[in-house]
Structures are given as C-alpha cells and as structure tokens.
Amino acid sequence: MQFNNFPLSPPRASNFAQEYDAIFYALVGLTAFFTLVVGVAVIFFAIRYKKGTRADRSRPMYENLFLELTWTIVPLVIGLVMFYFGTSLYVKMRTPPKNATEVFVIGKQWMWHVQHGNGVRENNTLHVPVGVPIKLTMISQDVLHAFYIPAFRVQEHVVPGRYTQLWFTPTEIGEYHLFCNMYCGTQHSEMGGKVVVMSQKEFASWLSEGGQSSAPLSMEQAGAKIYNKVGCNNCHGAEDTLRAPSLYGIYNKRRTFADGTSLIADEEYMRSSILRPYDHITSGYGQTMPIYEGQVTEEDVLNLVAYIKVLGTPTAPSPTSNVNRKSASATALGTNDATSLATNAVQANTDDPDASPTRRAGSPAVGAVAAEGRNR
Amino acid sequence: MSSPAITKGELKNQPQNEEVNYLNVEHTISSWLLTGDHKRIAMLYLVSASFFFFLGSIAAGLIRFELTSPAGVVLESETYNKIFSAHGIIMIFQFLVPAIPAILGNFLLPLMIGARDLAFPRLNLASWYMFMVGGALILIGMIGGGVDTGWTFYTPYSSMYSNTQVTLVLVGIFISGFSSITTGINFVATIHKMRAPGMTWFRLPLFVWAMYSTSLLMILGTPVVAITLLLVVFERLFKLPIFSPELGGDPVLFQHLFWFYSHPAVYIMILPAFGIISELIANFSRKRIFGYHFVAFSSIAIAGLGFLVWGHHMFISSQSMYESIVFSLISFLVAVPSAIKIFNWTTTMYKGNIRLQSPMIYAIGFLGIFTVGGLTGLFLGGTGTDVHLTATYFVVAHFHYVMVGGTLLGFLGGLHYWWPKMTGRLYNDGIAKVNAVIVFIGFNLTFFPQFILGWMGMPRRYHYYYFAPEFQAYHIMSTLGSSVLGFGLILPAFYLTMSLINGKKSGPNPWGAHGLEWETASPPPTSNFLETPIVLDEVYDFDPVSEHEQDMKDLDKWESTTDHQSFPTEDHH
Amino acid sequence: MSAISNPMDHGHDHGHEPGLHHQYEDMAQQSETYIVGMWTFLVSEVMFFGALFLIYTLYRWNYQLDFYIAHEHLDVKLGAINTTVLLFSSFTMVMAVQSAQLKNRLKVMGYLAVTVLCACTFLVIKYFEYKSKFADHLYPGAGFADDAVKAFGNHALENGHVAVNMNHAQLFYGLYFGMTGLHALHIIVGIGVIISLIRLWFNRANTVIHDYVPTEMVGLYWHFVDLVWIFLFPLFYLMPLPR
Ligand code: HEA
C-alpha cells in the first residue's frame, strides 16, 4: 500500500504537456480565486450580518446595474480568454505535421492492435522514438474505444466505420500508461497497456528486429496480396482505362468527381472509395466498382490503402508478383463476418500471447500489484 | 416583526377547524393512490423518489467499496459495470431529474402562485404512475440480468453488442421520460394561467421562475431522448440500422441526439436547485433577492443556451474540429448566467439580517460547492483542456460537485425549509445543522480527491486499476469520505421521520418567511387557500432595517433569560 | 408579500358552473389553461417527430442515390390518396369544431364520425401498403438484401452489378416504417380520442356541450397529426432524382 504516496500530477512526456499544464494550472488558480472570493464573502457576511449583530444595515441595495454588468462582463471576458487558450491548444492537437511517422491502430474488444509502417505489429503496447512526431490513424472493429495516453495529454475516440487521428511528439524516454477511455464492455478497464518511448537509436534497432512479434509482411506487401486476391487488379491497371481509373500515384492528388466536386485522395477518401465507391464517382466513370463494405476487414483496408499509397513508386511490390513469404498473420487476412466480430475479438484477446496485460483469471493480489508499481 | 398584511392573510386562510388538512382529510389507501391533490402527489413522489435514491446510494456504496483495492474486492468486472450503470441510471432518471420539480415543485408551485391545484390534476397523477411503471421496468431489468452500458447508452455497444437487459431498461426510461414531459406541460399551463389576481410575472418567487425554465427544458428535450432511446430499442430488436456502422448507420449520431437532451437535462437538475437557493438566501437573509430580474432571466438564459452546447461532450468523438470549437465557445457563454446568480446571491447577504438555521447552512454549502463544480465544468468546456480530462475521474468529480453538492444539497435545504409546511411539524434544528456540516465535509472528502485522480489520468468506469496502483491512495480517501457522506444522507431520514412522531407543531409560518405558501395553514388544507388570495405586495418584501431594530430589542430580552432554545426564534407574532 | 381575500370569491363550492373543474376560477380561465396545455403538448410532439426528421435528413443527404432507388418501390398513388383522405379529414374536423362553437350537437357528431371514417380509411390503405412491403421482404432485418434485390428488379442492377447499397436501402425502409408507423400510432390514438369525444357529445356531457374548447383541442391534435403526414408524404414518396 502506498499511503505515503500522493502523486499530484501525471508525468509530462509530450510536446503538448508543457502548454497543457500551463493552461490547466491557470484554470486551477482561477477556480481557487473565485471559490475564495465567494467563500470568503459568504462566510464574512454570515458572521457580520448574523441576526443580532450590531452591524450597519442602513440603506440596503436591491438592484444595481453597474454591479450586474460587472459580473456579467468580467466572467465573459475571462471565459473568452480561457476559450482562446483552450482552442489554440486544441487546434494544434488536431493538426498533425506533414512529416509525422505513421502508425496504425485497431481497437477491438478488448485489446489494442498496433501496426508500424514496416509491418511490425504489437498488441496493447506502443513503441515510439523520442523526439519524432507520430501520427496514429485509428479505427475500431466493433464498438467505440478511446486511445488515451495521460502522460502525453492526448486522447481520441476510436470509432467503427471511420478513421480518427491522433498525433504527438514524445519528449521523455520512459514507459507510460495507455488506457482505453471509452466504455466498451466487460473488460473495458483492462483494455490498456503501455507506451514505451525509446531513444531513436534503440527504436530503430527495435524496429529492424521486428519488434516483439515476427513481422513477415510489410503493410504494402500485405496490401498487394489482397489487391490481387480480391481482384482489384482486374480493373485498376497502370494507366486509366475505360474500365477504371489507374490508382498509380493518386495519393494526395485532387480527384474530381462526376458531380463536379473534388477531394484530396487521402486515407479516409481511399477507404471510402473501397468500401462505398459510389459516395464519390470519379469523373468519366459509372457505378461499376463493387461495394466492398462487409467484404473486407478493416485490417485489409488499412493494408490496401498503404499499398495504393506507394503504387507506381519504385518501392511498391508489383501488383501481380506472388508474395512468397509465408506468414503467421496471413490467417488474419481472411474476411470476417461482421456479426461475429465480437466473438472473434474475444478469442483474439485470449488466444493472443501478446495480449498483455489482459490477465483476467486470478487478478493479482494487491500487494504484488503495488510492488510491480514501485518497480516501474 | 411581521408585516401586518400577513396577519390579515393568516386570519382569512386559517381553516376554522385546525385539524382538517390535505394529510388527514381521508385515510384510505385509495384516497392516496387515486388522489388529484398536488400535495398528496408530491408526497407520493417524495416516498418513491427517496426509495430510488436509497437504491442508487447502495450502488454508490458498492462502487466505492470495490475501488478501495486496485484489483477489486468482491465483484466481477461485469457486475461492477452493471452496478455503476444502475447507479447512474437510477440516480439521474429516477431521482435527480424528478426530485425537485416533482416533489417540491409539485407541492409548492400552486401554493406559491395562489392556485388551488395544478392545471391538470389527473395528468399529474398519471405522471406519477408513469414514473412508477418506468421505474418498475428499470428495476425488473436490473434485477433480471442488469444493464451494463452506463447511463449514456452509447451505440453501437448498447444497440448491437451488450447482451444485458438494455431493451427493458430503455423502455422504462422512455415511459419515465413521459412523466417528465407531462409534469412540464402541467407546470407551464399552471404558471401561465393560474396565477392569483395581482401575482404578476415579476412578483413570482424565483423558485417559480426556475420551475418555468425547467419545464421548458423538459418539454423540448425529453421527447428527443425518448425517441432516440426508442430507436436504440428498435435497432436491438429489429436490426433497424440507424446507429450501427456495420449497417450504414452513424454511431456518433446517437451521441448528438443523446446529449441534445442530456446536456439540457443537467440544467433540468440544477435550475430547480437554483430556485430553492434563491428562496433560502432571500428568506434567511431577510432581504429581497439582489437583482431579482437578473436572477430570473438568467434561468431562462441558461435554459436557452443550454440547448446549444451539447457537443461539448463530444470533443474527441470525431466530430469536426470546427463543431467542437463552436460548442466550446457557447459553453463559456452559458457559464455567465450561472456567474450572475452566484454573485447576486452572495450580494443578497450583504446587509442582511441573517439567520443561520439548517436550510441556510445547506444554502451556504451549496454556494461554495457549486462554484467549484461549475468552474471545473469550464476545464471540460475548453476544447484543449478537455482532451486530457474527458471521461476521467475529473469528469466524475465535476458532475458530482454540481449534482450532489449542487442539486442534492439544494434539495435537502429545500426539504428542511418546507418540511414544516408539508407536515406541520418542526424537527430538531440543532441536529439538522450539524448534519449539514457533516454532509459538507463528507462530500468534499469524497469527491475532491477525484479531481486529482482525473488529472492524473484515472479513467472512469474502470473496475481495475492494478496497472496503475499510484491511484489507490486517493480512492481510499474517497471511500472514507463517502461513508461520512452516506451517514450524513441517512441521518435526515431519521430525524425528519422522528419529527412526525414527536415534533412540535409548526404553525403556518415558522420561519417568519414571505410568500403565499406561508399564508395558509401547515399542512395546507386540500384546496390550499380557503379564499383566493389577492397579491398586493412585491415579492420578498422584507424589511431588514426595522426588523433589525426589533431584533435588538429581542436580543436584550433574550440575553436576560436563561432559556436559549432558539427554534423557531424568527416569528414575532 | 401580503394577500387579502378576494371579495368576489365564493370560497369552496364551485359546482354551480357546469363543466368547471374545481381548480379553476371560471370558464375563461379553464379554457385558456386547456389551450396553453395543448399547445405545450404539441410543442413536445414536434420535438418528438423532429428528432426523426433530423435523422432522415442526415441519411438522405449522405445516401441520396440509394434512398432514391429504394423510394421507387413505394406506391405514390396510394400515398397521394392517403394524403387526400387525411386532408379531407382535417376539413371535417374544422367543421366539427365550428359546429361545436355553434352548439350544433348533431352536426358535431356527424362531422366527427366522418373524420373517424377517413382516419380508418387511411389506416386500411396503410395496411395494404405495409403488406406489400412485407411480402417483398422490404423490412429491416436479416435477409433484407437478397430479397430486396429481387423487389427492386432492374433499378438495382446496372451493368450486372448491384448498384444500390442494400444497407442504405434498409436504412430507408427502417426510417419509413419507423416514421410512418409512429404517425399511424398517432392516428390510432386520435381515433380513440375522437370516438370518446363523440360519446361525450352523444351523452350531452357537460364538459363538451357548454364549452367548445375540448372539441377544439381534439381538433388541434388532429391537425397536428395531419401536418406530420404532409411532411412525410413528399419526403418518402416524392423524391427528385439526385443529380
Ligand atoms: C447538475 C448538473 C450539471 C451542471 C449544472 C453542469 C454545469 C456545467 N458543465 Fe457539466 N456535466 C454534468 C452535469 C452538470 N454540469 C454531468 C452529469 C456530466 C457527465 C456526463 C457523463 O458523461 O456521464 C457533465 C460533463 C460535462 C462536460 C463533458 C466532459 C467530458 O465528458 O469530456 C463538460 C464539457 O464542457 C461540462 C461542462 C459544464 C459547464 C461549462 C457547466 C456550466 O453550466 C457551469 C457554470 C457555472 C460556473 C462557471 C460557476 C459559477 C461562476 C462563477 C463563480 C463566476 C466565475 C465564472 C467565470 C470566470 C466564467 N460538463
């Protein structure tokens, strides 16, 4: 037990922490100030004007426009100032820098599944290098979750059916809590783990060693495999054809549509083009592409998107080449029946040896836990 | 001192036969269960809502007990989830939303405006039955399998994944919601059309203004959440694809619709308490409330703006950045009318002639606690600051500060204040004062540590935190505090009940207060007033100066006697 | 605040004005209160349907084409007939209220009866509409997609591919049944209320014959139900082809 241990603030380990804490403590100060003003005034009046005290009660006032305006305008102005600082921080949090390293996150009941760009996968743990901006692109396979790293002061919901993003630059080497902070069912409180911030050198070697789990396929390679397997290559070739537009090099290009609107082909756009092609019909084409919603898993889509992003560049695996390396993850690429996702996720959770710290049976005794905490 | 007019009113409105009042006109059970009398219906609500509060409190006790250890104490995760859901659902839908409007509002509204009853007495009774049927369904659901979605019922978990009794409980809340709507309709019609002659809008006690704004919120907000919850039921039963992304629906849409009601709902909970605090501060400071018009209109402003801020519960839910910013801005605006109220109440006490009796102690506690609770709401209303704090114990602490420290304390203050009116009996004010202090201390001990917990990142709705044992010390503090608080919440049940048995008779106006409700007998006769009152004076027509002079004379007398028993000291008839 | 008693007040017994409830001072106050209450109720009804209309708008906006294709399977003719029937019932309701003001008891009962008849006609037509949708399995739930493709026939297919997203079509029918169903429920309640009103008139009950307000209130409710349909009809049956 740690009764002598009353920590008063979470670690500060990201680029946001400094600014966040400044605003937070300013608000604490403000709260203390107004509480004191009200508290002291009320207690003072209660004593001073208590029935029977010989205080001056002459000429009592019941209405005073000047006072009313004062305490309308002062809180208003203070409020607007607070609004300004809060919002400017928020805008920063919502605008990832262009050069951020991408990491992909899938949430499912009750585990986090993380994929680094080169295909290294990990569960319930996120390894990141210090000092490098990281952008997480996240999606859920079942219910809502939230990816929350208190030490970084960042958090975002992980929603089924759409990508959400989160970014930060870790500033301190160490291990930090990772929580699921959106109630998601029975084991919500155990859907978490840690974020490990490493030096850049260490991280590089960790990554090249394949992280904790073996990583036979990079995301692009896995994407190429599906691309051929489900037959995207039947229509999409290296050049635009009558059948379908070419996907080579479309990433981050502006696409115009039959209805005259246009969009930048970002990840979200590509995902929706695969799952619901008719939301945006590329100009010059009709409704010929099959709807892949329900046909491919979110993981497939992530890989497909990763693959399309590099199509046409030298690093891309060729669309028709056979991918030889056998992989443990290949089984994960099969299609998933949407309604059985929940049960699958549970199984994945218990089957997966990496799914720490989900230790359901026999949760450890308090003492052991506390000891573990001290070692950290 | 007492204005001569009161005496006049009393003479007219005292029943010839002192004994006949709404409580003892009839004694059969059916005379209670089929009554149209707003006072009896209020008593029915008092008993039933207290029962629900008791159930919700037991759940709270279990939550606190379980969280003393990082790996849980006795419960399974699934059970823990069902318990905090039960706690939230019962406390909000079956206790706090109806508490003040349906108990004190029901009882006092007609009395305060000089009406014989609410506009639609049978609708009023029907609304109690809807409340009970809804509550029964909720309880059946909770006993027969429980519900593990939290009180927010976020989709798609509630609609597609949870395999607990969500349907039954949602139907219960749906029905119970209609009791809220009908109460609102009843109040609006009553306030508009049933005021006694001379009772102009600006002579209305501020409690009535608060009831009016609350009713608007109930009428406009509740139907939306009702239909939304119904759609979740349909999605569960018929796979109607509204909120489930697998079927083309939008999971976040649910949150918009839910908070469109549930943010205004928090004002449904706090505005009535504001109303009570206005009455208490004015009457115990023996002074007209400072800035009456501002206090009255700030209730309406809160009700109006309250409909435009729901998105502040969704800053990180993937709604667009610009939406979040707009919602945040309006959240800061809605704080202004609350600020106006706080400062006006404080100023009312200036140069008052303050009686520190138990209701006033609750009111003073309210002022401090609500200020903290409201200001911490601004941490959450700021987009950037909310990102880290959302769904942590900081939020839990915030809303208990406003709901328990605000509304519940206000309710207790109001209950103590009008208890003599409702029952005709005096309770022991000494114990009540001590109890108010116990509640204040216990409350802060329970919930202040939770602010720190949340700031450090402890997520809410967590059964285990063995991976973060540094949270434990604060949890233990909180649990200790909750046993103090629990004691303070149980005690009134005893001394108030005792007062029914051996309490002194209170007389019509034990506090020497102003307001039409004090001008009829305690307990009031069935038709409230024997003769319809005509209102000639302004509201809160106290005169602290001359009253003070009277007090000074009394004081000299009092100091020369040995009997310092002083409840009620206020009436000088 | 002080009060003196009202010299005009007769104390406790208010039984002398037929139809006056004990909590009111006089008939004028009672009527005004009823009307305020009724309007407040209608406002809450607006919010009730409002949420559904909002959801409809959102999804229609997002899935224009799918909704268009799905809507082609609704029967515009039946919908139009039903609209006319309801509009006519609104007219008879107006006449009933006017007759109530003129205290023409037989006319009131006649007009109300016609209104009920119209309402029943509406429900019967609605029943046949629902029935054909059910026959084609156009209600949400497992198996919707396969059967819906058959029902949609050529509309659904383009170049051999399924051109409509079945999930969205299902959403359309979900909303269709949800919203028209809730509306139908209001019609059924309305029928019950009107019939009991007829009974009151038939029995020469004090509550209605001395005071036209109860009749007018039923009228208000009925017009509201009508109005909802006036929105539902174009939204579901008359969709323009999206660009
Ligand atoms: C009685 C209920 C009640 C009341 C009155 C309030 C009042 C306020 N609440 Fe609270 N709130 C809840 C009940 C309530 N809340 C509940 C139940 C939840 C959680 C729901 C859930 O997720 O389960 C919640 C959650 C919640 C959130 C979402 C947090 C999250 O999940 O991320 C936010 C965010 O903006 C918020 C903001 C506010 C604000 C700005 C006010 C304002 O109205 C407060 C205004 C008051 C003051 C500001 C104090 C008085 C003013 C002064 C003394 C003057 C000084 C003022 C200035 C300088 C401006 N609340």
Ligand code: HEA
């Ligand atoms: C009116 C509203 C209301 C009221 C009065 C309360 C009262 C209390 N609440 Fe409640 N609370 C909510 C509304 C309310 N709560 C809501 C809406 C939620 C969110 C639910 C959700 O997430 O969906 C919530 C959630 C919530 C949590 C978070 C659970 C979680 O996220 O995991 C906690 C934790 O401490 C808590 C504690 C308490 C306590 C200690 C009290 C105390 O005030 C109660 C005091 C009473 C007692 C302590 C009981 C009396 C004593 C006994 C029965 C003996 C046993 C006592 C002990 C062993 C200590 N509440």
Ligand code: CUA
């Ligand atoms: Cu995932 Cu909570």
Ligand SMILES: [Cu+2]
């Ligand atoms: Cu809110």
